[in-house]
Amino acid sequence: MSNARKLADKLPADGQLGNRNILINGAHQISQRHGSSSVTVAAGDHYVVDRFKIQDYSDATFSSQQVTDAPEGFRNSSKITVTGTDTSLGTTQYQRFIQPIEGLNVSHLNYGWSFAQTTTLSFHVKSSLTGTFSVFVFNSAANRSFISTYTISAANTWEKKIITISGDQGGTWLKDTGVGMYLGWSLGTGTNFQTSTLNAWDGSFKMAGSNQVNLAGTNGATWQVAGCQLEVGSQASPFEHESFSVTLAKSQRYYAKFYYGSTASNAGYSNSYGSYFPTPVPMRVTPTASVDTTFAQYPGASQITPTINTNGMSADPGWQTYVRPYHVGVNSSTYLEGTLVTDAEF
């Protein structure tokens, strides 16, 4: 094969040449919440790595973890392990692995219009179970959905899957700071959310094909995913690796854990002092804040638990976000330090 042919085969046929991956943290590298620790998953939402979460709405329990077992060309994957079974899902029960995508990041797909763009999802998957699994896309109102299936042929073996998703010309798709699109992988879905209509848009909420494997039906079963890329066009180009710092900054728009160190200056209510400090990047919306580690004040190194203000400064996307820990009894010129968490997840 000529070099020109090799090059042509790797070039995307549509969309821009750079910054192609609509998914954030597709390499599963950034894990601000748990690092590489295993986390118990019971009912509810649990982020595994940044931007990817498992949602468990069944009677099963799982553990989730960022691991270094990954296909060639990658360092990390997200791993889900069944720790407690649900062998018979109720009609509305499900488990899924999902990334909500901000409307501002998918507005160029022109969903809801006649010129909606086709996209292609590529990913690597590995499971202890073989059989048919599903991927899904749905809108924020959960009244438009697209289901496609993929087959895991060999147990405990990395396989690459490619799925083309036609653009949805109907429905309402947010193009602001709300959820523009949910993209995810079913790990088991009750019959109410199953469909036999595959690779086409449906005016209802579905998450899986009718022959979807129920991962939760087998104790100890595992499912792993890596190298996730969603891009414009009907062709999967090679995974677009980006620097760690770029992916971290993209992730921090939704969740940030960072060191705060500042001299208290602004007087507040009842002689409380603190100082505004910018979050690492402007956040999606004005965030919720919490203290990750107890704060220390200097001189003296005494421990305090501050109260915190957050301030988005403006509703306009992209404006800087500030956080202001303060504490009664802290004097101006006192130095405060600790680790904060700011959360602007969907």
Next chain:
Amino acid sequence: MNITSAKYTKDDFNNKNIKATINGEEMFVPIDAEGNRHWEEIQKWVADGNTIDSAD
């Protein structure tokens, strides 16, 4: 989301945040923050008959 307590915090000249215990964790939730899921859940919590305590 399991909200077990909520109380206004007083900063500078007005109430700007709510100190809330959500899923067992203490958080500071901004007021009138459109799109902030904790603020939106606190509004539902209040609509269900719960009360945000006044600031000290």
